[in-house]
Amino acid sequence: MTILGELPGPFFGEYGGRFMPESLITAIDELAAAYDLAKSDPAFHAELRELERTYSGRPSIITEVPRFAQHAGGARIILKREDLNHTGSHKINNVLGQALLTRRIGKTRVIAETGAGQHGVATATAAALFGFECTVYMGEVDTKRQALNVARMRLLGAEVVSVTTGSRTLKDAINEAYREWVTSVETTNYIFGTAAGPHPFPAMVRDFQKIIGEEARAQVMELTGRLPDAVVACVGGGSNAIGIFTAFLDDPGVKLFGYEAAGDGIDTDRHAAAIERGRPGILHGARSYLLQDEDGQTVESHSISAGLDYPGVGPEHAYLSDIGRATYLPTSDTEAMEALRLLSMTEGIIPAIESAHALSGALKLGRELGPDAVILVNLSGRGDKDVQTAGDWFGLFDEGAVQA
Amino acid sequence: MTTTTHSVAATIEATRRAGTGALVGYLPVGFPDLATSVDAAVALVESGVDVLELGLPYSDPVMDGLVIQKATQTALEAGFRIRDVFTAVEAIRSRVDAPVLVMTYWNPVMQYGADRFADALMNAGGAGLITPDITPDSAADWLATSERTGLDRVFLAAPSSTDARIVTTVAASRGFVYAVSTMGITGARHDVDAAARTLVSRLRAAESENVCVGIGISTADQVAEVLAYADGAIVGSALVTALAEHGVSGLARTAAALAQGRSR
Ligand SMILES: Cc1ncc(COP(=O)(O)O)c(C=O)c1O
Numbered sequence: 001m002t003i004l005g006e007l008p009g010p011f012f013g014e015y016g017g018r019f020m021p022e023s024l025i026t027a028i029d030e031l032a033a034a035y036d037l038a039k040s041d042p043a044f045h046a047e048l049r050e051l052e053r054t055y056s057g058r059p060s061i062i063t064e065v066p067r068f069a070q071h072a073g074g075a076r077i078i079l080k081r082e083d084l085n086h087t088g089s090h091k092i093n094n095v096l097g098q099a100l101l102t103r104r105i106g107k108t109r110v111i112a113e114t115g116a117g118q119h120g121v122a123t124a125t126a127a128a129l130f131g132f133e134c135t136v137y138m139g140e141v142d143t144k145r146q147a148l149n150v151a152r153m154r155l156l157g158a159e160v161v162s163v164t165t166g167s168r169t170l171k172d173a174i175n176e177a178y179r180e181w182v183t184s185v186e187t188t189n190y191i192f193g194t195a196a197g198p199h200p201f202p203a204m205v206r207d208f209q210k211i212i213g214e215e216a217r218a219q220v221m222e223l224t225g226r227l228p229d230a231v232v233a234c235v236g237g238g239s240n241a242i243g244i245f246t247a248f249l250d251d252p253g254v255k256l257f258g259y260e261a262a263g264d265g266i267d268t269d270r271h272a273a274a275i276e277r278g279r280p281g282i283l284h285g286a287r288s289y290l291l292q293d294e295d296g297q298t299v300e301s302h303s304i305s306a307g308l309d310y311p312g313v314g315p316e317h318a319y320l321s322d323i324g325r326a327t328y329l330p331t332s333d334t335e336a337m338e339a340l341r342l343l344s345m346t347e348g349i350i351p352a353i354e355s356a357h358a359l360s361g362a363l364k365l366g367r368e369l370g371p372d373a374v375i376l377v378n379l380s381g382r383g384d385k386d387v388q389t390a391g392d393w394f395g396l397f398d399e400g401a402v403q404a
Numbered sequence: 405m406t407t408t409t410h411s412v413a414a415t416i417e418a419t420r421r422a423g424t425g426a427l428v429g430y431l432p433v434g435f436p437d438l439a440t441s442v443d444a445a446v447a448l449v450e451s452g453v454d455v456l457e458l459g460l461p462y463s464d465p466v467m468d469g470l471v472i473q474k475a476t477q478t479a480l481e482a483g484f485r486i487r488d489v490f491t492a493v494e495a496i497r498s499r500v501d502a503p504v505l506v507m508t509y510w511n512p513v514m515q516y517g518a519d520r521f522a523d524a525l526m527n528a529g530g531a532g533l534i535t536p537d538i539t540p541d542s543a544a545d546w547l548a549t550s551e552r553t554g555l556d557r558v559f560l561a562a563p564s565s566t567d568a569r570i571v572t573t574v575a576a577s578r579g580f581v582y583a584v585s586t587m588g589i590t591g592a593r594h595d596v597d598a599a600a601r602t603l604v605s606r607l608r609a610a611e612s613e614n615v616c617v618g619i620g621i622s623t624a625d626q627v628a629e630v631l632a633y634a635d636g637a638i639v640g641s642a643l644v645t646a647l648a649e650h651g652v653s654g655l656a657r658t659a660a661a662l663a664q665g666r667s668r
Contacts, residue, residue, distance in 0.1 A: 017542060018542060019537060019538050019542050020537065020539070021466065021467050021536055021537050021539075021562075022539050022544075022559070022560045022561060022562045022565055022573070022584070023560070023562040023564060023584055023587060024567070025465075025539055025562075025564075025565070025569065026562075026564040026565060026569070027564070027599050066472055067501055074638055087490045133602075145646065165470075165473055165477075165478075166463065166464070171464065172464075174518070175464050175465075178466040179466060179467075179469075179589050182467075182587055182588055182589055183587055183588045184562065184587075185587060186564075196639060214633070254462040281511045281514060281515060282514060282537075283464060283511065284464075289513075292511070292515065294515070295485060295486045295515060296462075296486075296512040296513075296514060296515030296516065297462065297463040297512070298463040298464055298511075299481065354564070
């Protein structure tokens with residue numbers, strides 16, 4: 001039997017691969033080779049574990065949320081608190097791994113794309129820590145809705161480039177990062193922020209994120225004496241989801257649910273549900289589900305959540321969906337925002353809007369599974385960056401007050 | 405393999421024998437509109453361009469700079485469809501006698517169906533494809549389809565390509581190998597990188613018959629400089645800018661000026 005938790009890439013079934021311009025192949029292949037070496041080097045893992053222990057704050061805790069769970073059919077809901085990591089999301093897990101790798105291959109400058117700004121902030125943070133130069137590409141739409149994170153990145157010493165081409169969101173930030181990388185590849189490593197893109201990124205990012213599920217599996221066992229019935233995460237490119245899924249992939253009794261952003265609604269044309277509404281195609285170096293028109297032109301995605309506003313999805317999720325190991329469901333802007341407010345008011349935890357999609361999924365799932373169910377939810381990030389959006393959405397600002 | 409008299413290799417061979425070298429001109433289909441893009445391509449050939457490279461507008465052109473991005477975005481907003489490429493190729497081929505390659509990112513071909521795309525391109529009189537975002541090791545479908553149809557397949561080689569990759573790229577390519585002059589994306593540059601010369605000699609050492617250099621070439625002097633060591637010089641952004649700013653007649657003047665670089 002193949003062990004699902006250890007798929008090495010480049011292909012996951014028919015998905016994945018390395019469909020890239022020749023100009024970038026040498027750098028990508030070097031990165032893959034360096035990662036292969038690092039993967040089997042205990043010194044690399046020891047360094048990473050030490051950074052996690054003394055810098056980013058691992059292990060992250062789990063928190064059971066009974067007052068929130070009353071709204072979820074009474075099922076037990078347990079949150080994996082990636083929001084408590086340094087920089088405020090799961091993104092730092094991956095970035096510390098890739099920063100160590102950057103140093104190993106002798107590069108001194110890093111670039112990154114970012115949607116919500118969390119990956120950009122994590123990369124800028126690691127660059128400050130390691131002494132790298134850092135440039136972050138961010139769509140103009142996202143620099144506006146996540147302005148706080150733009151300032152954070154600049155405070156950390158990074159250059160932030162506002163991308164004004166195409167849909168001006170995450171997809172275009174990746175395009176621009178690729179264009180820049182072609183010109184600077186000799187000195188620059190691309191720290192990719194999600195479990196998508198060309199090989200080795202999907203497998204490598206998963207490996208750096210799988211600690212989420214490894215910790216959570218043991219923590220839930222300790223708390224409840226058993227495995228959860230379901231594990232739930234939001235899916236943008238798919239890194240927090242694959243991070244919490246991987247440790248459970250070979251536990252057949254544990255159901256896995258990924259929630260894609262349904263934006264204005266899954267039956268409108270304004271959503272970001274690549275698995276639910278897309279079909280296989282190639283974007284950003286990998287074959288996977290993709291929102292596209294008949295001609296293969298990428299269709300713009302829409303979500304209130306900048307981190308989920310991406311028309312593609314990581315190839316391992318496409319594979320897990322096809323083989324039926326994980327189920328991907330849509331959840332809308334409105335549902336996510338309601339879940340965001342509910343967790344805030346019942347438990348005193350303000351989640352990132354991305355993570356609120358997972359919470360809204362858990363609310364629906366709990367009602368289906370009933371009070372005996374144990375549901376583990378990846379709380380991938382905190383909502384500080386989203387207070388402006390939430391304030392506008394719920395009308396929380398005093399009239400006439402000047403907002404930053 | 406069928407080689408028509410109008411094939412890319414034959415055209416390059418003829419320019420080599422004539423001692424001029426080949427000028428390859430790029431324009432996107434559908435910019436500023438379909439009919440004008442056909443007139444523009446015809447004007448290129450009438451002004452001295454030897455081989456046409458027609459770009460298929462795509463939503464995520466990662467190898468293109470701003471000039472080409474803007475033009476292809478305009479074409480997409482005006483409703484460009486894949487089938488317009490075949491219409492354009494057929495119309496151009498009925499008016500001028502130059503081989504026409506289509507430059508396309510891979511997803512549109514994959515969605516259209518590689519076989520269906522190739523058959524339509526053959527029927528329209530196209531010569532083959534230039535594929536900037538896939539490499540021979542990721543192009544099984546295209547290798548099979550181009551074997552079946554005899555269409556040319558132009559892959560790219562970069563200054564960063566390893567020796568082993570240069571060998572496989574040369575072996576897989578037909579028509580010519582596209583030598584990327586510099587580590588960068590499309591767009592006019594003041595200097596064509598010295599890296600181009602080195603790359604061309606590496607490709608020749610790997611026994612590439614035809615090597616054309618592209619990216620950054622925008623003047624007749626640069627065309628002349630490149631043709632001193634390569635079989636062809638590829639010009640894109642400079643032509644697109646001329647078309648955008650001065651229309652088809654302005655484009656024709658720019659192309660004629662660039663073609664002066666061939667005979668030096
Ligand atoms: C808090 C948070 N969760 C989730 C995501 C979505 O990314 P992924 O699907 O890679 O986890 C982001 C992306 O910016 C994020 O900031």
